[in-house]
Amino acid sequence: MPTDRFTFPGHAGHDLSARLDMPEGPHLATAILAHCFTCGKDIAAARRIAARLAGMGIAVLRFDFTGLGHSGGEFENTSFTSNVDDLLAAAEALTARGMAPAMLIGHSLGGAAVLKAAGQIDSVSAVVTIGAPFDPGHVTHNFGNALDRIDTDGVAEVHLGGRPVRIGKAFVEDVRAEALGPAIANMKKALLVLHAPRDSVVGIANATEIFLAAKHPKSFVTLDDADHLISRPEDAEYAAEVITAWAGRYLPLRSPAPPIGAPEGVTRVSEADPKGFRQDVQAGLIHHAVADEPIAYGGTNQGFTPYQFLAAGLGACTSMTIRMYARRKGWPLDHVSVDVTHDKVHAQDAGGQDARIDRFMRRITLQGALDETQRERLREIADKCPVHRTLEHGATVETELLPAPA
Structure with a gap:
């Protein structure tokens, strides 16, 4: 992700x-991601969300x-109002680049800040909140005894997330006075709205x-x-x-024309977990899946294995061809289902050498008032599905190594 x-x-x-996380392919829309109170643009959840959106062609601006x-x-x-103003400034910066946020x-x-700012940014058509307070003053519950010192001295140190942060009186007064209801309506x-029922903070x-x-x-x-x-990680995912x-x-996304020589467009695979x-x-734009390996092989078992993707392609193509x-x-024919399994088996080649080859076992279930002649013909048709023929006859794979992004 550039x-x-x-x-x-x-x-x-x-x-x-x-930091502006850009799609590796066509740029179709832009989003702004506002981090949580006293956090930063690089927390794990923000990185994960930005990576996924970039994968579907949406550039994501994260800022401190x-x-x-x-x-x-x-x-x-600073104050809650200044956070909203920072968001508006971020939108202006993107618009100046020709990337007005959608x-x-x-x-x-x-999340409270984006609810307040959204109505002031004409280009925005969609808003997402994660664990956001309806009453911004809710955040002062985390200040404890420091509230008295803030009121008396105008500023006090508060420990949030295991680190000290200095909070000013203007911030406290501002969030207490803020009412989001009219802005949301x-x-x-x-x-x-995304929220966890067990969220103990908000x-x-x-x-x-x-x-x-x-x-x-x-x-x-x-x-x-x-x-x-x-x-x-699994919650962020x-x-x-x-x-x-x-x-x-809800975003005005438009698919670009597929490149010459790729009528179905580009299937892009990007590493999501460098440690796994x-x-x-x-x-x-909208078709997404996750590939992984089982836990026993060092993965996290959160998606299809590569061979399961191959099996899925064979099964889907078989079912479509029969239909x-x-x-x-x-x-x-009322319904078709196809079970596909994959294994490596021993086979004798022409020279008598024992070799390992791939075997896909396909079990087809056909429902409906079909006679035996029709059922047998549909079984024969299954062997004519394009993916079956590709696997049976082989394919050429050409590889080009692209230069590293600047």
């Missing part, structure tokens, strides 16, 4: 550190809010209030037992899958 690192001026003129990560400014001088994604307080964007009731305040189209999906930071599937319905074997498989023939003949 990445462009740059800075843009935030609400107070400080340089905000950003003022005073956080590699961005300039002092966090103690989607906003916000995590935790970043009037933003006129498609909304996806309770699930917040998601309910956001959902009820919004007008259709809106969707509410549970993240089951995920924690607030979506820290487990699930959130990424849901967002990408949903985004394909999990791969993102993307075919066109097309029966439909053309007008035969009473």
